[in-house]
Amino acid sequence: MKLSKMLISTLRETPAEAEIVSHQLMLRAGMMRKMASGIYNYMPLGLRVMKKIEDIVREEMDKAGAQEFLASAILPSELWKESGRWEVFGPEMFKLKDRNEREFCLGPTHEEVFTDIARNEIKSYKQLPLNLYQIQTKYRDERRPRFGVMRSREFVMKDAYSFDKDYEGLDISYNKMYEAYHNIFKRCGLVCKCVEADSGAMGGSGSAEFMVKSEIGEDEIAFCTACEYAANVEKAPSTPEVLENEDIKELNKVTTPDVKTIDELIKFFKTTPKKFAKTLIYKADDKVVAVMVRGDREVNEVKVVNALGGAIDFEMADATTVKNATSAEVGFAGPIGIKVDVLFVDEEVANMYNFIIGANETGYHYENVNYGRDFEGKLGDFRKVVEGDKCPKCGKPMTVARGVEVGHIFKLGTKYSETMGANFLDEKGESKPLIMGCYGIGVNRTMATVIEQNHDENGIIWPLAIAPYQVIVIPAVTKDEEQVRVAEEIYNRLKGMGIEVLLDDRDERAGVKFKDADLIGIPMRITVGKKVKEGNVEFKLRNSSDIELISISEIFERVEKEFK
Ligand code: ATP
Ligand code: MG
Numbered sequence: 001m002k003l004s005k006m007l008i009s010t011l012r013e014t015p016a017e018a019e020i021v022s023h024q025l026m027l028r029a030g031m032m033r034k035m036a037s038g039i040y041n042y043m044p045l046g047l048r049v050m051k052k053i054e055d056i057v058r059e060e061m062d063k064a065g066a067q068e069f070l071a072s073a074i075l076p077s078e079l080w081k082e083s084g085r086w087e088v089f090g091p092e093m094f095k096l097k098d099r100n101e102r103e104f105c106l107g108p109t110h111e112e113v114f115t116d117i118a119r120n121e122i123k124s125y126k127q128l129p130l131n132l133y134q135i136q137t138k139y140r141d142e143r144r145p146r147f148g149v150m151r152s153r154e155f156v157m158k159d160a161y162s163f164d165k166d167y168e169g170l171d172i173s174y175n176k177m178y179e180a181y182h183n184i185f186k187r188c189g190l191v192c193k194c195v196e197a198d199s200g201a202m203g204g205s206g207s208a209e210f211m212v213k214s215e216i217g218e219d220e221i222a223f224c225t226a227c228e229y230a231a232n233v234e235k236a237p238s239t240p241e242v243l244e245n246e247d248i249k250e251l252n253k254v255t256t257p258d259v260k261t262i263d264e265l266i267k268f269f270k271t272t273p274k275k276f277a278k279t280l281i282y283k284a285d286d287k288v289v290a291v292m293v294r295g296d297r298e299v300n301e302v303k304v305v306n307a308l309g310g311a312i313d314f315e316m317a318d319a320t321t322v323k324n325a326t327s328a329e330v331g332f333a334g335p336i337g338i339k340v341d342v343l344f345v346d347e348e349v350a351n352m353y354n355f356i357i358g359a360n361e362t363g364y365h366y367e368n369v370n371y372g373r374d375f376e377g378k379l380g381d382f383r384k385v386v387e388g389d390k391c392p393k394c395g396k397p398m399t400v401a402r403g404v405e406v407g408h409i410f411k412l413g414t415k416y417s418e419t420m421g422a423n424f425l426d427e428k429g430e431s432k433p434l435i436m437g438c439y440g441i442g443v444n445r446t447m448a449t450v451i452e453q454n455h456d457e458n459g460i461i462w463p464l465a466i467a468p469y470q471v472i473v474i475p476a477v478t479k480d481e482e483q484v485r486v487a488e489e490i491y492n493r494l495k496g497m498g499i500e501v502l503l504d505d506r507d508e509r510a511g512v513k514f515k516d517a518d519l520i521g522i523p524m525r526i527t528v529g530k531k532v533k534e535g536n537v538e539f540k541l542r543n544s545s546d547i548e549l550i551s552i553s554e555i556f557e558r559v560e561k562e563f564k
Contacts, residue, residue: 001469003504003516007044010516020216022451023148025460029520038145038153045520046447048468050156053443054135056187056465057158064180066131066160071113073137077103079112082420088312094139106139111416111438114161118434119422125165128424128434129173133160135443147216149444150404156443164435165426170411174206177409177439181210184441185406189463190450192406195221196231198302199410200310206411210441211403212449221403222385226396233400234302238383239390240348243274249354249368257363260331262295269356269367272296276356277349277369279333281322284311287341288325290333292349292357293383300384307344307380326360334358334366335375343377350379406446412436454543460521461543464562471559472502472522476510476529487528490537490555499559518542524559 009030017034018024026032031046042050058068077095080086086093086105094106107113114132122130138157145153162173178194185192192212199207209232211221223230259268265276276295281288282304289308291299305311319330325340326333334357335343349355350371357369366374387400416422417433426432447466454461464470471494475487484505491503502522504513510529517525527538531549539548539558550558 001502003502004506006502008516008520009043010519018148020147020150020452021455022150022448025451025455025519026148026448029460031520032149034148038142038151040149040152040154045468049447049462049466050443052466052468053188053446054156054158057135057184057441057443060180060184060187061133061158061160063183064131064176066133066162066180069114069117069132069134070136071107071110071117071134073107073139074104075107075110075113077105079116079420080105083112083115083416084419085112090312092140092142094141107136108138108140109157109440110134110136110159111161111412111436112420114438115416115420115422115434115436118161118163118417118436119420122163122422122424122434125424125426128163128165129169131160131162131173131176133158133439148448150216150448151218152444155445158441158443160439162437162439164437165424165432167413167435170413170435170437174409174411174437177437178208181407181409181439181441185210185446187465188446188450189454189465190406190446191453193221193223193230193403195223195403196235197408197410198232198235198306200306208409209405210407210409212406212453213401214404214449214452215402216452217402217404219403219405220400222389222398222400224391224394224396224398227391227394229391229393229398233385234300236385236389236398237392238300238346238348238381238385239392240346240351243351243353246353248370248373251369251374252367253359254365254367255363256365259365260329265295265356265365271356274352275354277335277352279335279338279358281317281325281333281340282314283317283321284308284314287311288317288321288339289342289344290325290335290338290340290377291344291346291382292335292377293346294348294352297346297348297383298386299382303380303382304344307378307382308342326358328358328360328362332358332360332362332364334360335377336360336366336369343375344382345371345377345379346382347379348383404445404449404452405442406449407439407441409439410437412438455521458515459519462521462523464523467500467521467523469500469502469522470562471499471524471526472504472517473526473528474504474510474513474517476527478505478507483528483532486532486537486552487526490526490528490552493556494559497556497560524562526555526559 011028014024015027032040135158164170192210197207197209220233222236273295354368356367388397414433422434423431473487473491475483494501525540539550
C-alpha cells in the first residue's frame with residue numbers, strides 16, 4: 001500500500017480525552033476514532049490489526065476442534081426471560097422494541113442463544129462433545145465506558161460454548177480452551193497470567209481469567225511469590241491471622257460520644273485497628289445482611305454474595321436501614337442485638353480476644369468482646385486478601401497487583417441447560433442436561449493491552465504477528481529520482497514475496513515519515529537514502545535503536561530472517 005493513497009491521519013498532540021497510553025496511541029496513530037461515549041469507528045490501520053487478532057483466534061479455535069458459527073446480535077427477550085437474565089443484566093443491557101412492540105436486546109453475551117441452538121440441534125450423546133464459537137459484536141451499556149476500546153459499549157468478542165455429556169468431558173473441553181487461550185495471547189505478543197476466578201453463587205465448578213498485569217487494570221490479582229498460585233482477589237481465600245492467646249476479660253460497655261470511625265476509635269481507645277471488629281450492613285435484594293471483619297480488613301463483597309447463594313442487587317445499606325437494624329446512628333453497629341436477616345462473621349474475628357465493637361446504641365461501644373461468649377453468627381471467609389497474606393497452596397506470602405482481564409474461561413455445568421431444558425439422550429436412552437462451558441476473549445481489549453505492553457515514547461511497537469503492515473519502505477528525499485525508484489523496486493519485490501509492506505511515497509520530509517512510521521509501529525523500516533549510490537539501504541527494527549547498513553540485494557533475506 002502506498003501511503004499517498006491511504007487514509008492515514010496521525011496526530012502530533014495527545015488528545016485530552018485519552019487517559020491511558022493505549023487509548024492515546026490508538027487515537028494518535030489513527031487506528032480508531034470516537035463516535036460517541038464508548039463507541040468507536042475503526043480506521044484502515046486499526047481494522048487490519050483487529051483482523052489479524054481475529055485470524056489468530058480463529059486458527060487456534062479451529063485447531064482446538066471448535067467450529068465457527070455466527071449468531072445474530074439482535075436477540076428476542078423471550079430467551080433471556082427463560083434464563084432469568086432479562087432482569088438480572090439490568091441497565092447494562094441495550095433493550096429495544098420492534099414496530100409491533102416486541103422486546104429485543106442487543107446481545108451482551110450469548111449463553112442463551114447457544115443453549116437454544118443446542119436444545120434444538122443436539123439430540124444424542126453421539127453428537128457430543130461439541131464446541132461452537134463465534135467472533136461477533138457485543139453490546140453493553142457499561143456504567144463507565146473508559147480507556148477507549150478497553151471498556152467500550154460496542155466490542156468484538158470471541159465467545160465459545162462447549163457441550164459435553166459428562167463432567168469428565170467438560171474438563172477436557174475446558175483444558176483445550178485453556179491451552180488455546182495460552183497460544184492465542186502468546187502469538188499476539190501478550191504476556192499474561194492465568195488466574196483462578198470466582199465462578200459465582202450458582203456458577204459451575206471452575207473458572208479462570210487471563211490477566212495482563214497493568215496499573216490501569218480494574219481487577220486485582222493475588223499471586224504467590226513462591227509457587228504458581230494466582231487468583232482474582234474476589235476469589236482468593238484468606239487465612240485468618242493467628243493472634244497470641246489472652247485471658248478472657250469481662251465484657252464492658254464504654255461511653256464513646258462522637259467516636260464513630262475506626263480512626264477516631266483508635267485514638268479514643270489508644271490501641272490498634274487489629275483490636276476492633278467492624279460490622280458493615282448491606283442490602284441484598286430484600287434481605288438486610290451484616291458482615292463482620294477485623295478493623296483493618298476489607299469486606300470481600302463477592303464472597304458475601306456467594307455465601308448468600310446469589311443476589312441481584314447488593315449494596316451498602318442506607319442510613320435508615322442501618323438505624324432500623326442497630327437502633328442507633330450510623331457508626332455504632334455491632335453484632336450484639338443487631339436486627340438483620342443474616343450475620344456473617346469472618347473467621348478471623350472468631351480468633352480474636354477481648355476486642356471492641358459497636359454497641360448498637362448511639363454513643364456506646366463494647367470492649368473485651370469475645371466470639372462465642374458474647375455473640376455468634378455464620379462463620380466463613382468474608383474478607384479481601386491483601387499483600388502478605390498466606391498463599392492457600394504453599395503458605396508463603398502473596399503479592400497483590402492490578403490486572404486487565406482479556407479472556408475468561410468458565411465451567412458452566414448445567415446452569416443454562418437445566419433452566420432452558422437443553423437435554424440429550426445418553427447411551428442408555430435417558431434424557432440428561434447438557435454439561436456446558438463458556439469461553440470469551442475481548443478482541444479490541446486484546447489489541448489495546450498489546451499496546452499497553454508494547455510501546456515507547458515515539459509510539460506503538462506492534463509484535464510482527466499482528467502489525468497492520470510488517471515493513472515500511474521510506475525514500476528519504478522524495479525529489480531524488482534514484483531513491484524513489486529503488487524504494488519502489490524494494491516495495492514491489494517485498495509485495496511479491498507476500499510481505500505486507502507500506503511505501504511512504506508522500507511528499508514529506510524524512511523526519512515526518514520516520515515519526516509516522518514509529519507512531520503507527522511498523523516492525524521493520526527500510527530507508528532508501530544517500531547511500532543508495534553505493535548500493536546500500538538502511539534497515540531498522542522498530543523495537544531496536546540499531547541501524548543496519550545492508551546492500552539492496554541482501555535486504556530481502558534480512559526481512560525474511562525476522563519471520564523465522
Ligand atoms: P469486565 O469485568 O472487564 O467487565 P466481564 O467479566 O464483564 O469483564 P466477560 O463477560 O467475561 O467480561 O467477557 C469476556 C471478555 O470480553 C472479557 O475478558 C474482555 O476481554 C471482553 N470485554 C468485556 N467487556 C468489555 C467491554 N466493555 N469492552 C471491551 N471488551 C470487553
Ligand atoms: Mg463487565
